[in-house]
Amino acid sequence: MHRQFTILLLLATVVVSLSFIKQKPKPRKPGTPVSFVVPKGWPAIKYNLDSNGLTKEGIALGRRLFYEGRLSKDGQFPCASCHQPFAAMANFDHNLSHGFNNQFTSRNAPSLANLAWQTAFHWDGGINHLDVQPLAPITAPNEMAEDISTVLDKLKKDSVYPKMFKAAFGSETINTQRMTRALSQFLLTMVSANSKYDKAMRGEDSFNLPQKLGYTIFKAKCASCHPEPFFTDFQYHNNGLSMDPVLKDVGRMQITGDAKDSLKFKTPSLRNVFVTGPYMHDGRVFSLFDVLDHYHKKMVVGPTTDTLLKNKIPLSNFEKGQLVAFLVALTDTAFNKDKRFSEPPNAPPLNFSSPGHHLN
Amino acid sequence: MCGMKKKLFVVIPVLVVFLCAFAQKKTYKRYYSYNIRLSFTNLVGSEPLQIDSVYQNPFGEPFTVSQLKYYISNVSFSNSDGKEVKVPNTYFLVNEQDSASKNFMVNSLLGTITAVNFYLGVDSLKNVSGVQTNALDPLNGMFWTWSTGYIMAKMEAVSPLSKAPQQRVTYHIGGFKGENNVVKKISLPLSAALKLKPGDTATININADINKWFAGANDIKIADINFCMNPGPLANKIAANYAAMFSVTSSFSQ
Numbered sequence: 028m029h030r031q032f033t034i035l036l037l038l039a040t041v042v043v044s045l046s047f048i049k050q051k052p053k054p055r056k057p058g059t060p061v062s063f064v065v066p067k068g069w070p071a072i073k074y075n076l077d078s079n080g081l082t083k084e085g086i087a088l089g090r091r092l093f094y095e096g097r098l099s100k101d102g103q104f105p106c107a108s109c110h111q112p113f114a115a116m117a118n119f120d121h122n123l124s125h126g127f128n129n130q131f132t133s134r135n136a137p138s139l140a141n142l143a144w145q146t147a148f149h150w151d152g153g154i155n156h157l158d159v160q161p162l163a164p165i166t167a168p169n170e171m172a173e174d175i176s177t178v179l180d181k182l183k184k185d186s187v188y189p190k191m192f193k194a195a196f197g198s199e200t201i202n203t204q205r206m207t208r209a210l211s212q213f214l215l216t217m218v219s220a221n222s223k224y225d226k227a228m229r230g231e232d233s234f235n236l237p238q239k240l241g242y243t244i245f246k247a248k249c250a251s252c253h254p255e256p257f258f259t260d261f262q263y264h265n266n267g268l269s270m271d272p273v274l275k276d277v278g279r280m281q282i283t284g285d286a287k288d289s290l291k292f293k294t295p296s297l298r299n300v301f302v303t304g305p306y307m308h309d310g311r312v313f314s315l316f317d318v319l320d321h322y323h324k325k326m327v328v329g330p331t332t333d334t335l336l337k338n339k340i341p342l343s344n345f346e347k348g349q350l351v352a353f354l355v356a357l358t359d360t361a362f363n364k365d366k367r368f369s370e371p372p373n374a375p376p377l378n379f380s381s382p383g384h385h386l387n
Numbered sequence: 388m389c390g391m392k393k394k395l396f397v398v399i400p401v402l403v404v405f406l407c408a409f410a411q412k413k414t415y416k417r418y419y420s421y422n423i424r425l426s427f428t429n430l431v432g433s434e435p436l437q438i439d440s441v442y443q444n445p446f447g448e449p450f451t452v453s454q455l456k457y458y459i460s461n462v463s464f465s466n467s468d469g470k471e472v473k474v475p476n477t478y479f480l481v482n483e484q485d486s487a488s489k490n491f492m493v494n495s496l497l498g499t500i501t502a503v504n505f506y507l508g509v510d511s512l513k514n515v516s517g518v519q520t521n522a523l524d525p526l527n528g529m530f531w532t533w534s535t536g537y538i539m540a541k542m543e544a545v546s547p548l549s550k551a552p553q554q555r556v557t558y559h560i561g562g563f564k565g566e567n568n569v570v571k572k573i574s575l576p577l578s579a580a581l582k583l584k585p586g587d588t589a590t591i592n593i594n595a596d597i598n599k600w601f602a603g604a605n606d607i608k609i610a611d612i613n614f615c616m617n618p619g620p621l622a623n624k625i626a627a628n629y630a631a632m633f634s635v636t637s638s639f640s641q
Contacts, residue, residue, distance in 0.1 A: 078516075078517070149533075153533055153535065154532075154535050155514075155535040156517040158518045159518055159532070159535050162525055162530070163533055167532075167533070175526040176526045179526070203518050203520075203525055203526050207518045282534050284567075284618070284619045
């Protein structure tokens with residue numbers, strides 16, 4: 028009897044004590060978690076997933092938004108109008124892209140591969156967070172030309188989006204933060220690490236002779252600004268392009284206000300470079316051979332030109348050929364054909380009027 | 388011996404329960420929280436600002452304000468011991484054209500306060516952490532999309548002395564990095580210590596004289612300067628001026 032009483036008392040004690048333990052309700056993130064896989068040998072990503080963990084639903088929403096014409100003023104300019112999957116998410120064969128009301132964009136649309144490792148966006152690095160990035164093209168009068176509240180209103184009135192926001196974020200609330208986080212989730216999945224170069228590095232494939240020779244030349248003459256594995260140092264350089272008299276683009280100086288940054292632009296990654304032409308910040312160079320000619324001969328050396336380029340880059344025609352062979356080996360065909368990045372099958376119909384805007 | 392054991396069986400659990408309760412109390416020490424309403428009134432000199440009325444700045448230049456917005460963030464209260472207690476997560480956008488935005492409630496943990504403090508602007512952390520919500524939502528038109536960062540304070544006006552198209556005056560003041568950081572900490576002492584009562588709401592009335600934008604540390608004449616839309620030396624000058632625009636006119640507890 029006493030024993031039973033004691034056991035009961037102990038049990039009661041345990042129950043009462045447990046009730047004092049701080050019960051912090053763990054906020055359950057809605058959606059099906061998707062883990063981010065860092066390719067073997069690559070550094071940790073820079074994007075903070077703690078505040079925006081990937082989910083199947085978030086990525087699906089981001090993908091739909093990426094192909095959503097209504098993010099633009101007249102419905103014709105979704106993100107995907109300038110960032111096409113088959114061009115490694117750059118704009119195929121466009122030096123400058125097309126924006127609202129027959130306007131040109133002011134810079135060449137970059138590839139969107141491996142954004143998880145980037146901390147600054149745009150050719151001038153003016154944007155400091157991936158989530159903030161889409162607000163620039165959406166609001167730029169010569170790009171998507173829309174204002175953010177109108178975009179959100181259009182999404183709120185749609186029959187599908189409120190449900191997709193609920194699936195991704197737990198409620199039907201549609202706001203700027205959720206929209207841009209969903210876009211980031213989709214963009215973060217765009218990892219390109221399966222080119223012939225990657226396979227050769229992993230021992231799954233091997234370079235042919237020109238590629239092998241090109242790789243050696245590349246390491247000697249290009250890799251200081253285009254280091255592996257991203258083939259960019261994420262820094263800003265003046266690589267000897269004269270200022271375009273119409274665009275008058277001073278590059279990094281526009282952000283820092285520092286004359287030392289005049290005509291400096293962020294080093295682009297060379298991954299998929301074969302399919303992301305035309306090249307340079309304003310797309311003025313149309314082929315890889317012309318790019319190499321630029322560094323070999325055509326550069327304009329000015330006061331802010333990178334010290335490594337003061338004497339241009341000595342290159343023989345033979346070396347140029349080998350280099351191009353190597354650069355082609357940076358093409359990640361699996362990435363460029365990845366169905367996960369293509370227009371979602373249930374996407375709203377797009378209303379493209381000019382042949383320049385085919386998506387597939 | 389047996390009785391001793393029994394007693395222990397009773398005493399130890401009771402002790403454990405009390406200890407737990409004590410630990411609980413320590414983690415959740417109850418504070419009284421006092422409600423304070425901060426109420427902002429925008430003035431030009433000593434006259435209340437009316438959108439679309441003509442005023443003169445300290446240089447006698449006529450101007451008509453069409454838009455005035457500024458961020459008030461990181462509110463804190465001080466007492467006479469020099470103790471300063473921050474009110475967590477306080478970000479407000481004061482918009483002249485939205486009267487509701489000029490009054491907002493905050494909680495003080497101090498029972499007696501002698502000063503109210505806040506940032507005029509948005510701290511750098513919120514400038515580098517992606518897209519925020521509510522007052523900090525980029526759709527409020529106080530966010531630069533091409534060069535990430537908040538516009539901390541914005542005045543748009545028209546003046547016959549402006550040499551800009553449509554005689555516009557556009558002062559968008561921002562910058563959160565290094566020497567171009569325009570975020571100002573404002574500390575406003577109250578004329579007398581304000582004793583707060585739990586459950587009541589105290590009010591602190593704050594005036595903002597926008598004529599301070601033009602003069603003070605630096606002369607900003609509309610005839611010379613009609614446009615500022617970048618972080619940098621000019622924004623720093625205007626911010627150095629407007630940091631002096633606030634004053635507490637009255638504070639009372641009901």
